[in-house]
Amino acid sequence: MTATITTTLTVNGRQICKAAPAHLSLLRWLRDVAGVTDPKYGCGEGICGSCTVLLDGEPVSSCLVLAAQADGAAITTASGLLEPDGSLGRLQRAFHVTHAAQCGYCTPGMLMAAAAALAGSQRLSRQEIRARLHGNLCRCTGYGPIVDAIELAQDEAADDRGK
Amino acid sequence: MTVGNDQAPSGIRTSKPDELHVVRQPLPRHDQAEKIAGSTRYAGDFAFASMLHARLVRSPMPSARITARDASAALAVPGVVAVLFGEDVPHNLIWVDVPGQTVEVAALKASMEVLTTDRVRFHGEPVALVVAETEDALAQACEQVVVDYEELPAVFEPDQALAAGAPRVHETGNLLSEWVIDRGDVDAAFASADVVVEGSYQTQPVDHAYLEPEAGVGWLDDEGVLNLRVATQVVEHYRDVARILGIPEARVRVIAPYLGGGFGGKEDMTVEPYLGLAAWRTKRPVRMQWTRQESLLARPKRHRMQLRYRTAATRNGQVIGQDIDITADSGAYAYLSALVLLYSSVHACGPYRVGNVRLRARCAYTNNPPTSAFRGFGGMQVVFGYEAQMDLLAGALGLSRAEIRKRNAIVRGDRLPVGQVIETEVLLAQAIDAALERAGDKPLPSGEGKVVGRGVACNLQSYGRCVWLNDSAAAWVGFQLDGSLSVRCAVPDVGGGQASSLAQIAAEVLRVPMDLITVHFGDSALNPLAGTTTATRQLLMSGNAVYEASSALRANVLRAVARTTGVPADGLALDEGLITGPGVAMALTEAIVLCRRLNVPIEALGTFFGPKGTPVVKNLQADRVFPDFTFGAHVCDLEVDLDTGGVELLAYVAAHDVGRAINPRSVHGQIAGAVAQGLGMALLEEVVVEEGVNLTAGFFQYLIPTATDIPDIDALILESGEGMGPFGARGIGEPPIGPPPAAVASAIEDALGVRPTRLPITPERVLHCIAAAGGGPLQEQR
Numbered sequence: 001m002t003a004t005i006t007t008t009l010t011v012n013g014r015q016i017c018k019a020a021p022a023h024l025s026l027l028r029w030l031r032d033v034a035g036v037t038d039p040k041y042g043c044g045e046g047i048c049g050s051c052t053v054l055l056d057g058e059p060v061s062s063c064l065v066l067a068a069q070a071d072g073a074a075i076t077t078a079s080g081l082l083e084p085d086g087s088l089g090r091l092q093r094a095f096h097v098t099h100a101a102q103c104g105y106c107t108p109g110m111l112m113a114a115a116a117a118l119a120g121s122q123r124l125s126r127q128e129i130r131a132r133l134h135g136n137l138c139r140c141t142g143y144g145p146i147v148d149a150i151e152l153a154q155d156e157a158a159d160d161r162g163k
Numbered sequence: 164m165t166v167g168n169d170q171a172p173s174g175i176r177t178s179k180p181d182e183l184h185v186v187r188q189p190l191p192r193h194d195q196a197e198k199i200a201g202s203t204r205y206a207g208d209f210a211f212a213s214m215l216h217a218r219l220v221r222s223p224m225p226s227a228r229i230t231a232r233d234a235s236a237a238l239a240v241p242g243v244v245a246v247l248f249g250e251d252v253p254h255n256l257i258w259v260d261v262p263g264q265t266v267e268v269a270a271l272k273a274s275m276e277v278l279t280t281d282r283v284r285f286h287g288e289p290v291a292l293v294v295a296e297t298e299d300a301l302a303q304a305c306e307q308v309v310v311d312y313e314e315l316p317a318v319f320e321p322d323q324a325l326a327a328g329a330p331r332v333h334e335t336g337n338l339l340s341e342w343v344i345d346r347g348d349v350d351a352a353f354a355s356a357d358v359v360v361e362g363s364y365q366t367q368p369v370d371h372a373y374l375e376p377e378a379g380v381g382w383l384d385d386e387g388v389l390n391l392r393v394a395t396q397v398v399e400h401y402r403d404v405a406r407i408l409g410i411p412e413a414r415v416r417v418i419a420p421y422l423g424g425g426f427g428g429k430e431d432m433t434v435e436p437y438l439g440l441a442a443w444r445t446k447r448p449v450r451m452q453w454t455r456q457e458s459l460l461a462r463p464k465r466h467r468m469q470l471r472y473r474t475a476a477t478r479n480g481q482v483i484g485q486d487i488d489i490t491a492d493s494g495a496y497a498y499l500s501a502l503v504l505l506y507s508s509v510h511a512c513g514p515y516r517v518g519n520v521r522l523r524a525r526c527a528y529t530n531n532p533p534t535s536a537f538r539g540f541g542g543m544q545v546v547f548g549y550e551a552q553m554d555l556l557a558g559a560l561g562l563s564r565a566e567i568r569k570r571n572a573i574v575r576g577d578r579l580p581v582g583q584v585i586e587t588e589v590l591l592a593q594a595i596d597a598a599l600e601r602a603g604d605k606p607l608p609s610g611e612g613k614v615v616g617r618g619v620a621c622n623l624q625s626y627g628r629c630v631w632l633n634d635s636a637a638a639w640v641g642f643q644l645d646g647s648l649s650v651r652c653a654v655p656d657v658g659g660g661q662a663s664s665l666a667q668i669a670a671e672v673l674r675v676p677m678d679l680i681t682v683h684f685g686d687s688a689l690n691p692l693a694g695t696t697t698a699t700r701q702l703l704m705s706g707n708a709v710y711e712a713s714s715a716l717r718a719n720v721l722r723a724v725a726r727t728t729g730v731p732a733d734g735l736a737l738d739e740g741l742i743t744g745p746g747v748a749m750a751l752t753e754a755i756v757l758c759r760r761l762n763v764p765i766e767a768l769g770t771f772f773g774p775k776g777t778p779v780v781k782n783l784q785a786d787r788v789f790p791d792f793t794f795g796a797h798v799c800d801l802e803v804d805l806d807t808g809g810v811e812l813l814a815y816v817a818a819h820d821v822g823r824a825i826n827p828r829s830v831h832g833q834i835a836g837a838v839a840q841g842l843g844m845a846l847l848e849e850v851v852v853e854e855g856v857n858l859t860a861g862f863f864q865y866l867i868p869t870a871t872d873i874p875d876i877d878a879l880i881l882e883s884g885e886g887m888g889p890f891g892a893r894g895i896g897e898p899p900i901g902p903p904p905a906a907v908a909s910a911i912e913d914a915l916g917v918r919p920t921r922l923p924i925t926p927e928r929v930l931h932c933i934a935a936a937g938g939g940p941l942q943e944q945r
Contacts, residue, residue: 103658104198
C-alpha cells in the first residue's frame with residue numbers, strides 16, 4: 001500500500017484539501033487529484049517549464065516539488081491571473097495582443113515565469129526578459145512574441161505607476 | 164467582391180488585395196484567449212472519474228529475439244487489469260505504403276507489429292501493454308512484466324546496412340527504397356563546365372520535441388463506438404484502429420483537441436492503437452500519456468542523411484549540371500521513409516534551374532530508432548547540401564551569394580529536374596533582395612577575438628500532398644437562425660491557427676463577424692473529413708473546401724433574396740449582416756428565414772479535390788508530383804568566438820512568398836517558429852544513438868533552443884497572389900524550416916572562410932573550422 005497524506009493548498013484563492021499518495025508531485029496533485037489542469041506536464045524533470053506555478057509567489061517547476069512539501073502554501077496558476085470577472089488579466093491580455101500563444105501548451109507555464117519576472121520593480125531589458133524565460137521552452141513561436149508581450153505588460157504597468 | 168459564385172473553379176483563385184475585408188487582417192486567433200486563460204483542454208487534460216491507465220513495456224535493446232514473455236507477476240500486482248502481448252491484438256499489423264518501389268527493392272508494402280511478438284529491431288520498441296486502475300499500480304506492474312531477449316547481430320550505419328553480408332533488419336533486406344533521376348546529359352554538362360564544385364554534407368537525426376508529449380483517452384460511448392480523444396495530426400487513423408481491432412470503421416471515432424504541437428511527430432499513430440486496444444478489451448475509459456523520456460526514446464525522428472553533391476557551372480555562374488547521391492537512415496521500420504526520400508529527391512536541386520541532373524537516393528533499414536515525418540519532410544535536409552554548393556560556386560566564380568542565386572533562380576515556366584513545370588509566379592529574386600535590404604549592413608564584431616559572418620540560404624518546399632494520393636478535404640458551413648455561422652471541418656489544429664484561418668476565410672466570403680463564427684474541428688465522426696494536418700496541405704485543402712462551401716452558401720442566400728425581390732443575384736451584395744441591391748436592403752437574419760420558407764438550404768458542403776497526377780515509379784519522371792511550391796530566402800548574421808567556437812546569432816531575416824497571407828500574424832508565427840526549430844537543428848539538437856541505444860531520451864540531454872538562444876526573427880511576407888489556396892494563398896507551415904541550417908553554415912563560412920559540413924554545428928565543430936582556416940589540416944568533419 002502506498003502511504004497517503006492529506007495536503008491543503010490554496011490554489012488561485014480557493015482552498016483545496018485532499019488526501020493522496022504521499023509521493024505525488026505538486027503537478028500530479030494539482031492535475032490528477034485537484035483537477036487543476038492548466039499547469040502542463042512536459043518533461044517531468046524540471047527542464048521545460050510547462051508546469052511552472054507560483055508557490056507563495058515564487059516560480060517553481062511543480063513536477064519537482066512534492067505536494068506534501070507545499071502543504072499550506074498558496075499556489076497561483078495561469079487561471080489565477082484572470083480578472084475577477086473571468087476576463088484576461090493584464091499580462092494575459094499582452095500575450096493575446098502580441099500573438100504569444102500558438103499551440104499554447106507552454107503558455108500557462110510561460111505566463112507564470114513572466115509574472116515572476118515582472119514582480120520586481122526593476123525595468124527589464126529585452127535581453128533580461130529572455131534570460132528570465134530561460135527555464136521555459138517553447139517550440140512554436142521562436143520566443144519573440146512572448147518577449148514582446150512581457151515588454152508590453154511591463155510598459156503598461158510603468159504607465160500606471162506614472163499616473 | 165470577386166469571390167463567391169455558384170461554380171467556384173478549382174485551381175488558382177487570385178484576388179485583389181484591396182477587395183478583401185477580413186483576409187489579410189492580422190486578427191487575434193479565436194483559440195488564443197482560452198489557451199492564455201489556461202482553460203484549453205489538451206489530450207492529456209481530459210479525464211473520466213474512474214478511468215484506467217495504460218503504459219507500454221518497451222524493448223531495452225536494439226536487436227534481439229524474444230525467447231519468453233511472462234505476465235503472471237505483473238498480473239498479481241493489485242490494481243492491474245490486463246497485460247497484453249502481440250497475440251492479444253486481433254490484427255497485430257500496421258501496414259505502410261512504400262510508394263514507387265518494385266519487388267526488387269523491398270515489398271510494395273511494409274508492415275510493423277502493434278506489439279512485437281518475436282523480434283525487436285530498435286531500443287524502445289513496444290512489447291507489451293499494461294492496463295491498471297492507478298498510475299502507481301501501472302508503474303509497478305510494468306516492472307514485473309518478464310521478457311527474455313537473445314541478442315541478435317545489429318547494424319547502425321546506413322552505408323554498412325546496404326553492404327553485402329550486413330545483418331538483415333528485415334527479411335526483405337535492408338534497402339527500403341531507392342529513387343533515381345536521370346535528366347539531360349550530366350556527363351556532357353560536367354565535361355563542358357568552366358567550374359565544378361563538390362561537397363559532402365551530413366545531417367543528424369532530430370526530434371520534434373513539441374511541448375505536449377503524446378497522450379489521449381479512449382472510451383466506448385452509448386452507441387458502442389470506440390472514441391479516442393488523442394493528440395494527433397490525423398483523425399483518419401480511426402481506420403487503422405478499426406483494422407487492428409477487426410471492427411467496422413464506422414465504429415471508431417477519433418477526436419483531435421487542440422494539439423500542443425505536432426511538426427510531423429503526431430502524423431503516424433502514437434497512442435491510438437494502444438488506447439483503442441485497452442478500451443476495447445476492458446470496456447472502460449482508459450488514459451495513456453507517454454512520458455517525455457518515452458517520447459524522445461522511441462517515437463520516429465527526422466532522417467539522418469548523407470548528401471554528396473557535384474555541381475557544374477559556366478563561367479557566368481549558370482548551373483548546368485548536378486550529380487547527387489543521398490543515403491538516409493530509415494531506422495528499424497519503414498513508416499513514411501520512402502515518401503520522405505521522394506521529397507528529398509524532388510527538392511534536391513533547390514529553387515534553381517538545373518538542366519542536367521543525375522540523382523540516386525537510397526534509404527536503409529538499421530537498428531536505430533525509426534525515422535518518419537518531420538516538418539520539411541526530406542525537402543529540408545537537402546537545403547543544407549544544395550545551398551552549400553551555391554556558396555561554393557559563388558566563391559569559385561567571385562560572385563556574391565545573392566547574385567549566384569538570382570542568376571539561377573527558378574521562374575514561372577521552368578521545369579524541376581523531376582519534370583514538373585512551375586506554373587505560378589515565383590518571387591525568389593525579390594525575396595533575396597527584400598531579405599538583404601531588411602538585414603541592412605553587416606554588424607561589426609563586438610570585440611577582440613570575435614568575427615562576424617552573414618549567411619544566405621534559399622529554398623523551395625512543396626505544399627499539398629503528392630498528386631496521385633487522391634487528396635480531398637470537405638467542410639460544411641451553415642447559418643444559424645440568428646445569423647451566426649457554424650463551420651464544421653475535421654481538420655486537426657496543431658497550433659498553427661488551422662481552425663482560425665478557416666473562420667477567417669468563411670468570414671471573408673460570407674461577411675459574418677469573426678466573433679459570430681464557431682469552428683468545429685478535429686472530429687472524424689461528426690465533421691466532414693478534411694485529411695491530415697501534414698504536408699503543408701490544410702490551407703490549400705480545407706481552406707479551399709471552406710471557400711467552396713461558403714461560396715455555395717452565399718449563392719443560396721442571394722438566390723433566395725433574388726427570387727423574392729426580383730433583383731438578380733449578381734446585382735446583390737452581401738455585407739456585414741445586410742443584403743443590399745437596387746431597392747433592396749434586407750437583414751441577413753431575414754434572408755435566412757426567407758431561405759427556409761423557399762426551401763433553400765442554409766448550409767452547404769464543400770469538397771475540394773487536390774490536383775491529380777500519375778503515380779511515380781523508382782525512376783522519377785513526372786509532369787507533376789506536387790500541387791505547387793513555396794519559395795523563400797533567409798539571411799542570418801552571427802558572431803563566432805575564435806577562442807571557444809561559440810556562435811551567437813545576431814539577427815535573422817526570413818522572406819517567403821506566401822501567395823496571400825490569410826492571417827499575417829499566423830504567417831509570422833509559422834515563419835518565426837519554423838526558423839527557431841531550424842536554428843535548433845543548425846546549432847544544438849541531435850538525437851545521439853550509440854550502438855542503437857538512444858542516449859538523449861530526456862530534455863537534460865536533448866537540447867532545444869531557449870529564449871536566450873534565438874534572436875528576434877524578422878519575418879517578411881511577400882504576396883504574389885498566385886498560390887493554389889483560397890485567395891491565392893500558398894502553404895507556409897513547413898517551408899521556413901529548410902534554410903536555417905544552411906544559412907548558419909553560410910554565415911560561419913563567411914566569418915571563417917571554412918564551411919561546417921556536418922550538423923549540428925557545435926562549438927567543437929566550429930573550432931575545427933577555425934583550425935582549418937588557420938592553415939591546420941582540413942580533416943573530414945566529425
